[in-house]
Amino acid sequence: MMAKHFNIPLFLPELACPFRCSYCNQAAISGQLKIPSLQEMRATIETHLQSIPKGDNHIEIAFFGGNFTGLPEKYQKQCLEMASQFLQKGQINGIRLSTRPDYINESRLELVKEFGVTTIELGAQSLDEAVLEECGRGHTVADVNSSAFLIKSFGFRLGLQMMIGLPGDSLEKSLETARRIIEAGAEETRIYPCLVIRETALEQAFRAGEYTPLSVGEAVFWSAQLVETFDSAGVKVIRIGLHPSEELNSNGYVAGPYHPSFKELVITEAWRLHFEKQVWPEVNEIQIEVPASERNYAIGYGAKNKKTLLNRYKKVKFIANPLLQKRECIISQIAPCS
Ligand code: SF4
Numbered sequence: 277m278m279a280k281h282f283n284i285p286l287f288l289p290e291l292a293c294p295f296r297c298s299y300c301n302q303a304a305i306s307g308q309l310k311i312p313s314l315q316e317m318r319a320t321i322e323t324h325l326q327s328i329p330k331g332d333n334h335i336e337i338a339f340f341g342g343n344f345t346g347l348p349e350k351y352q353k354q355c356l357e358m359a360s361q362f363l364q365k366g367q368i369n370g371i372r373l374s375t376r377p378d379y380i381n382e383s384r385l386e387l388v389k390e391f392g393v394t395t396i397e398l399g400a401q402s403l404d405e406a407v408l409e410e411c412g413r414g415h416t417v418a419d420v421n422s423s424a425f426l427i428k429s430f431g432f433r434l435g436l437q438m439m440i441g442l443p444g445d446s447l448e449k450s451l452e453t454a455r456r457i458i459e460a461g462a463e464e465t466r467i468y469p470c471l472v473i474r475e476t477a478l479e480q481a482f483r484a485g486e487y488t489p490l491s492v493g494e495a496v497f498w499s500a501q502l503v504e505t506f507d508s509a510g511v512k513v514i515r516i517g518l519h520p521s522e523e524l525n526s527n528g529y530v531a532g533p534y535h536p537s538f539k540e541l542v543i544t545e546a547w548r549l550h551f552e553k554q555v556w557p558e559v560n561e562i563q564i565e566v567p568a569s570e571r572n573y574a575i576g577y578g579a580k581n582k583k584t585l586l587n588r589y590k591k592v593k594f595i596a597n598p599l600l601q602k603r604e605c606i607i608s609q610i611a612p613c614s
Pocket of ligand 1: 293295296297300301341342
């Protein structure tokens with residue numbers, strides 16, 4: 277059994293961001309703009325630790341939000357010192373942080389390494405130059421590649437986050453971004469559909485009819501193909517879409533592909549695409565063996581995939597097979613009762 281992963285998120289909103297990306301308004305997304313004090317962060321960590329069930333856990337403190345390595349050094353050190361005390365006491369297994377690709381250099385990495393940071397996530401968003409420029413990211417594809425290389429050479433685990441449906445994006449560009457994320461050596465990724473959030477440049481473009489967000493259906497279709505691409509390269513997809521309860525303040529949402537069960541829709545679609553490639557036997561009753569952890573996704577959100585198969589077969593049975601992984605499946609005729 278693999279250890280269960282828990283992140284204890286500490287949110288540092290838009291701190292030290294040199295640019296305001298056209299789609300970003302963190303106060304509207306998270307409902308939080310205040311910078312937490314060290315004491316507040318410590319209390320948050322304690323609360324999370326108490327709520328995590330005992331067992332084979334892998335727990336990380338995660339500094340999210342803005343641009344960690346762009347913060348004043350003194351503040352970075354205070355945050356990391358506080359987090360590393362939990363590491364030294366064996367209460368957590370690692371520290372992760374997210375930052376911008378143009379705020380990585382050797383001295384910044386040396387500083388965070390000293391305090392036991394294990395994973396660095398970069399907001400890559402797109403690895404298409406025109407898309408980056410259009411959304412005002414303020415960094416280039418080369419910045420992402422050189423930072424990724426440096427992070428790996430320091431021995432950190434590398435995460436590269438991507439966003440789909442940004443202005444100027446296309447399915448092909450998103451798939452190319454995924455391929456470049458894989459080439460850059462990322463061990464993990466997050467896929468976020470671009471939403472229109474209030475008080476952003478993107479909101480103005482949307483209201484002026486200059487930007488059309490993806491529909492939920494399009495975002496699901498794109499994401500399913502990205503998940504397939506990452507899965508087959510062994511890159512772990514640690515998040516698909518915004519978290520429904522924590523990360524979207526209802527006042528902040530203007531438009532775009534938001535769905536509280538976005539991940540379920542995406543994995544349902546990934547299975548649908550996978551089923552399309554299978555050879556289906558000409559029988560009346562069918563059983564499909566799938567990995568235990570994937571059974572519900574294979575059946576589909578609202579049993580979508582099962583219902584589609586029931587148009588063709590009288591009986592469709594999904595069985596958990598612990599020997600299978602990811603999107604592996606074995607399709608056969610339901611054995612007659614003996
Ligand atoms: S770098 Fe991240 S936090 Fe900063 S403005 Fe851009 S999207 Fe927002």
